[in-house]
Amino acid sequence: MELLQALNIFVTGIILGSFLNVVGLRLPKNIPFTTSRSACPHCTTPLQERDLIPLFSYLISKGKCRHCQLSISITYPLIELITGFLFLLAYINLGLSLEFAxxxxxxxxxxxxxxxxxxxxxxxxxxxxxxxxxxxxxxxxxxxxxxxxxxxxxxxxxxxxxxxxxxxxxxxxxxxxxxxxxxxxxxxxxxxxxxxxxxxxxxxxxxxxxxxxxxxxxxxxxxxxxxxxxxxxxxxxxxxxxxxxxxxxxxxxxxxxxxxxx
Structure with missing residues (x-):
């Protein structure tokens, strides 16, 4: 049961890491991060749902845009993974406590x-x-x-x-x-x-x-x-x-x- 909880927290961290990365890229430029659709940084083609699955979309596409075939920065999956590992580390050290929040x-x-x-x-x-x-x-x-x-x-x-x-x-x-x-x-x-x-x-x-x-x-x-x-x-x-x-x-x-x- 604890292993399942840890896995759930790790996956949650990966998903939230994807969102936080978008916030970090858009907030300084005053670009809406809740309503504006994500797009390829090279050809600006709007991304579809299958392109937005944290970590897996990058792996499936082999780190390239499906439309222009240019490479997408590896920082995207790295941020997602690091966030997931940090969530997991916090859970291991603090458990489901207020300090974990x-x-x-x-x-x-x-x-x-x-x-x-x-x-x-x-x-x-x-x-x-x-x-x-x-x-x-x-x-x-x-x-x-x-x-x-x-x-x-x-x-x-x-x-x-x-x-x-x-x-x-x-x-x-x-x-x-x-x-x-x-x-x-x-x-x-x-x-x-x-x-x-x-x-x-x-x-x-x-x-x-x-x-x-x-x-x-x-x-x-x-x-x-x-x-x-x-x-x-x-x-x-x-x-x-x-x-x-x-x-x-x-x-x-x-x-x-x-x-x-x-």
């Missing part, structure tokens, strides 16, 4: 931000204006302990990046600032700080890798939003375990005291 909200935001920021270097305000109230409602129904930790998390996420923007004279974008502030509502202070640390680490590794393979140049802009949301998902699912491991490893077993102090 929070994870679904977080993963949904993460997917849209990743698609939007990679394609357009933009994190739409409309997106954050939807998820910020959603996180507030969720934390009202299932508050952190203490409840005002959500406020601290939001202030820390917004404030730290604001200071970085001022000191670096635009080294980071306002979208990143608003994103981390929004995530802080859900994560609270400890996990927001951990998210910023992990995001910096992830962003550094990814950017250096892309530079070494000459995918980007030294002066090319680099989207930091995907690193932030990836770090936020890691923090939400594994954050306190990571903090416990860190402090127990580097502070000679004083992990419980230090983590509770934070």
């Amino acid at each position: 929070g994870a679904i909200l977080l993963i949904s935001l993460a997917v849209v931000v990743t698609v939007s920021d990679i394609n357009y270097m933009l994190i739409p305000n409309k997106l954050l204006l939807f998820f910020a109230p959603s996180f507030i409602i969720f934390r009202t129904l299932h508050p952190l302990q203490p409840w005002y930790d959500s406020i601290y998390g939001a202030l820390a996420g917004f404030g730290i990046i604001f200071v970085i923007i001022v000191l670096s004279k635009g080294g980071m974008g306002a979208g990143d600032m608003k994103l981390l502030g929004t995530l802080g509502i859900l994560l609270g202070l400890k996990l927001t700080l951990l998210t910023l640390f992990l995001a910096t680490l992830i962003g550094t590794v990814v950017s250096l890798t892309l530079l070494s393979f000459k995918v980007i140049g030294r002066k090319d802009p680099f989207p930091f939003g995907p690193s932030i949301v990836m770090a936020a998902v890691i923090s939400y699912l594994f954050g306190f375990d990571l903090l416990q491991f860190y402090f127990e490893t580097f502070f000679l077993g004083g992990g419980e005291t230090i983590v509770s102090f934070f």
Whole structure:
């Protein structure tokens, strides 16, 4: 029964991932994603129902448009698969709990931000204006302990990046600032700080890798939003375990005291 439930959640993630990918591609361009039909990005031929089955349509068509035979980006099935695996990972770690519902909200935001920021270097305000109230409602129904930790998390996420923007004279974008502030509502202070640390680490590794393979140049802009949301998902699912491991490893077993102090 649990295996069937896990499979159901994985498939749901794949299906929702397909929708979230469309949102990420259309929202920054103000294209309706609920009424406007999907079309081939090359020949603009509207897609039929059989072309819109998540993952399977791509496999059946061998990654090509049925009409113009040009290749369709592999990012479409990848986003669907990754979303499915993240849903499954959240279920394995949290079960069917209220925190699992929070994870679904977080993963949904993460997917849209990743698609939007990679394609357009933009994190739409409309997106954050939807998820910020959603996180507030969720934390009202299932508050952190203490409840005002959500406020601290939001202030820390917004404030730290604001200071970085001022000191670096635009080294980071306002979208990143608003994103981390929004995530802080859900994560609270400890996990927001951990998210910023992990995001910096992830962003550094990814950017250096892309530079070494000459995918980007030294002066090319680099989207930091995907690193932030990836770090936020890691923090939400594994954050306190990571903090416990860190402090127990580097502070000679004083992990419980230090983590509770934070």
